[in-house]
């Protein structure tokens with residue numbers, strides 16, 4: 001379509017564009033075109049173009065705007081992105097299907113759209129998913145629609161949401177813990193999943209043991225260790241963490257205990273694994289009237305009097321449910337003299 005524009009030399013382009021913008025007549029809906037040593041800059045109207053420019057009419061292509069799901073839906077859907085997977089949280093199946101279609105039609109780089117089909121459940125803390133939409137490309141034809149690559153603070157994690165636990169919402173919390181790790185430390189991640197604590201810990205120069213009951217999570221953790229170049233510093237063990245006590249008794253300078261609903265069942269194991277001095281990052285979910293008390297009590301009961309127990313940080317990670325908080329205690333155990 002022909003639109004009004006000015007014609008200038010390329011070296012005058014930026015100054016001219018600015019003058020048009022200042023005059024309020026720069027047309028952002030069409031593209032600037034370079035042709036035969038001339039730049040054609042679109043304007044919204046001939047009136048108001050500064051006198052130094054001559055206007056003419058020319059066929060300039062429309063500028064493509066980014067299409068979002070909200071553009072076709074007419075409302076902003078609640079979406080979460082994990083790599084190239086888009087997650088919706090919708091109880092109404094019609095609305096879920098409508099959102100999925102809008103996502104696939106939009107410019108979001110989505111390979112699949114998933115809906116939560118169950119709560120996180122069982123010992124392995126995995127949930128069911130409904131695949132609402134899926135785009136197959138040559139590159140991803142053999143990949144499950146629930147598998148993706150998530151990037152976090154310079155690391156990448158391959159994972160299958162249908163087979164392992166993973167939450168991108170804990171990225172800032174993981175970073176808080178990882179920031180405390182020093183090179184040479186012995187770090188034991190008791191519930192390691194696909195490695196979002198263990199792998200960055202190894203990148204900081206720690207020697208890491210990562211344990212998980214979920215064999216598939218350990219397979220991904222090993223792949224992720226390779227992808228992030230730290231496989232030499234991580235020992236990955238598939239099985240119940242209680243079974244590693246004989247091999248790692250007294251070994252750990254730092255323990256990560258991210259199993260919030262039942263961490264209290266593993267404090268004796270943690271004390272068995274702790275070295276002379278050991279920091280425990282203990283995750284818990286408790287009522288907001290006393291979010292830290294039960295965890296501190298459980299750790300004191302298991303560790304004292306063998307260890308002196310110092311609570312270094314009481315940290316609220318996020319709200320979990322009405323009146324329930326997901327919290328982390330950073331607790332230092334120092335073996336008593």
Ligand SMILES: C[S@@+](CC[C@H](N)C(=O)[O-])C[C@H]1O[C@@H](n2cnc3c(N)ncnc32)[C@H](O)[C@@H]1O
Nearest residue numbers: 123124125165191192193212213214240241258
């Ligand atoms: C909440 S997820 C945390 C995973 C990981 N730390 C993360 O942040 O993504 C808890 C993990 O503990 C594992 N798990 C549960 N019971 C276990 C046990 N007895 N021994 C070792 N791992 C266990 C589950 O398989 C699950 O991967």
